[in-house]
Amino acid sequence: MTDTIKLLKAHRSIRRYTDRPVDPELFNELLRAGQSAATSSFIQATTVIRVSDADIREQFVELSGSQKYIAQAAEFLVFCADLKRNQVRSGQAEEDFSWAEQLITATVDVALFAQNMVVAAESAGLGICYIGGIRNNPDRVSELLSLPKLVYPVFGLCLGYPDQNPGKKPRLPLEPICHQDKYAKTEQFAGEIDQYDEFVRDYYVARSNGKLEFTWSEQMKKQAATQSRPFMLDFLNKKGFINK
Amino acid sequence: MTDTIKLLKAHRSIRRYTDRPVDPELFNELLRAGQSAATSSFIQATTVIRVSDADIREQFVELSGSQKYIAQAAEFLVFCADLKRNQVRSGQAEEDFSWAEQLITATVDVALFAQNMVVAAESAGLGICYIGGIRNNPDRVSELLSLPKLVYPVFGLCLGYPDQNPGKKPRLPLEPICHQDKYAKTEQFAGEIDQYDEFVRDYYVARSNGKLEFTWSEQMKKQAATQSRPFMLDFLNKKGFINK
Numbered sequence: 001m002t003d004t005i006k007l008l009k010a011h012r013s014i015r016r017y018t019d020r021p022v023d024p025e026l027f028n029e030l031l032r033a034g035q036s037a038a039t040s041s042f043i044q045a046t047t048v049i050r051v052s053d054a055d056i057r058e059q060f061v062e063l064s065g066s067q068k069y070i071a072q073a074a075e076f077l078v079f080c081a082d083l084k085r086n087q088v089r090s091g092q093a094e095e096d097f098s099w100a101e102q103l104i105t106a107t108v109d110v111a112l113f114a115q116n117m118v119v120a121a122e123s124a125g126l127g128i129c130y131i132g133g134i135r136n137n138p139d140r141v142s143e144l145l146s147l148p149k150l151v152y153p154v155f156g157l158c159l160g161y162p163d164q165n166p167g168k169k170p171r172l173p174l175e176p177i178c179h180q181d182k183y184a185k186t187e188q189f190a191g192e193i194d195q196y197d198e199f200v201r202d203y204y205v206a207r208s209n210g211k212l213e214f215t216w217s218e219q220m221k222k223q224a225a226t227q228s229r230p231f232m233l234d235f236l237n238k239k240g241f242i243n244k
Numbered sequence: 245m246t247d248t249i250k251l252l253k254a255h256r257s258i259r260r261y262t263d264r265p266v267d268p269e270l271f272n273e274l275l276r277a278g279q280s281a282a283t284s285s286f287i288q289a290t291t292v293i294r295v296s297d298a299d300i301r302e303q304f305v306e307l308s309g310s311q312k313y314i315a316q317a318a319e320f321l322v323f324c325a326d327l328k329r330n331q332v333r334s335g336q337a338e339e340d341f342s343w344a345e346q347l348i349t350a351t352v353d354v355a356l357f358a359q360n361m362v363v364a365a366e367s368a369g370l371g372i373c374y375i376g377g378i379r380n381n382p383d384r385v386s387e388l389l390s391l392p393k394l395v396y397p398v399f400g401l402c403l404g405y406p407d408q409n410p411g412k413k414p415r416l417p418l419e420p421i422c423h424q425d426k427y428a429k430t431e432q433f434a435g436e437i438d439q440y441d442e443f444v445r446d447y448y449v450a451r452s453n454g455k456l457e458f459t460w461s462e463q464m465k466k467q468a469a470t471q472s473r474p475f476m477l478d479f480l481n482k483k484g485f486i487n488k
Contacts, residue, residue, distance in 0.1 A: 036255045053425045124246050
């Protein structure tokens with residue numbers, strides 16, 4: 001196993017940071033590492049908004065569901081899928097960027113960039129936390145950051161030196177995750193996933209001193225029983241995505 | 245700069261591989277590294293189909309636009325966004341997974357997993373190439389791999405030991421990529437992007453012995469002038485994604 005694989009396998013989200021800032025040259029190296037990820041047909045559709053303004057940070061804390069580490073972390077970044085830059089530079093019409101396919105390529109571009117940046121950061125001793133909660137209110141995020149049409153906020157990212165050392169969250173076993181030559185039905189892995197469910201329950205019980213007690217499958221049930229940001233399709237359409 | 249950052253910055257897509265296979269234990273370590281990436285609300289929505297069957301490989305070569313390295317690489321993987329597993333385990337209805345928001349979270353999950361796996365692979369001396377071309381014909385991919393509703397093929401990935409050493413493709417300068425506190429219009433970076441355009445033109449001229457000669461902006465224009473997989477929205481809807 002390489003040192004890099006060890007690093008990847010040691011990932012945990014960090015939700016408490018020290019006051020130590022990120023060196024500006026290191027920060028630029030992280031961006032360059034992000035940019036070095038593959039990009040679909042060279043579109044380079046990632047724009048990172050670095051939020052330093054304390055007032056804007058506080059608004060992100062609130063709209064993301066009181067995630068206070070957004071204000072506390074040395075850096076808070078908003079990763080945007082940006083087809084506006086390509087539209088401007090191409091001289092083509094906005095409608096030429098409204099295909100569902102382009103939402104996929106742009107979103108994947110952003111995620112590959114961000115994950116490279118995360119790995120680079122962790123290799124330098126930083127901790128990170130992705131903030132999907134910024135999609136609780138994408139209209140407000142767009143307003144706060146002046147995002148034009150063809151730019152949408154995919155997720156936030158906290159970066160800073162860790163001030164905690166949480167345990168690693170257990171993942172599904174490999175059998176249900178990697179299939180051979182064709183898709184294998186979930187029911188085939190009932191035994192493995194049942195066992196994993198028990199493992200997850202034990203993990204939560206231990207972590208919460210008995211206050212939390214649920215399996216992975218129970219969590220998935222609870223989530224699915226709630227509407228999943230039902231405003232998202234309208235928002236994306238308004239921003240010029242997936243209109244066709 | 246850490247060794248891992250050096251590794252990330254050295255990434256190039258590899259399109260020719262030696263015959264050397266990937267050790268099974270290393271392959272499993274790559275999967276575990278992939279799984280260790282962050283996952284939105286613990287959904288773990290990635291399923292990897294490992295395609296070993298030579299006939300299926302050949303069909304992927306053809307449908308992806310004659311990318312012969314798909315047949316040649318030691319491993320060819322199809323990364324799927326999989327909400328079916330969660331639906332089965334949750335006992336909820338398929339419609340509970342049809343929100344646009346869930347397309348985003350599942351797609352991001354897959355990309356973070358894949359990029360971790362790519363970094364792990366490169367750290368072990370392997371080369372990789374993402375294959376977005378599998379989305380040329382998502383219906384046929386679905387049939388070939390028996391993908392059910394709530395599972396869609398996001399991209400393919402070739403993995404193997406490199407038998408070539410291509411140059412690094414130049415990326416946009418940092419100024420237009422990372423903005424401070426609010427989105428900055430592309431026009432503000434006209435000078436930087438014009439300069440980059442010339443750089444990209446020189447890169448292509450050098451790489452192709454003068455046969456290719458275009459800037460980044462020209463490439464973006466050419467792409468935007470072509471319909472971008474116009475069948476994708478219908479396909480996704482049929483698969484149970486973004487119905488609402």
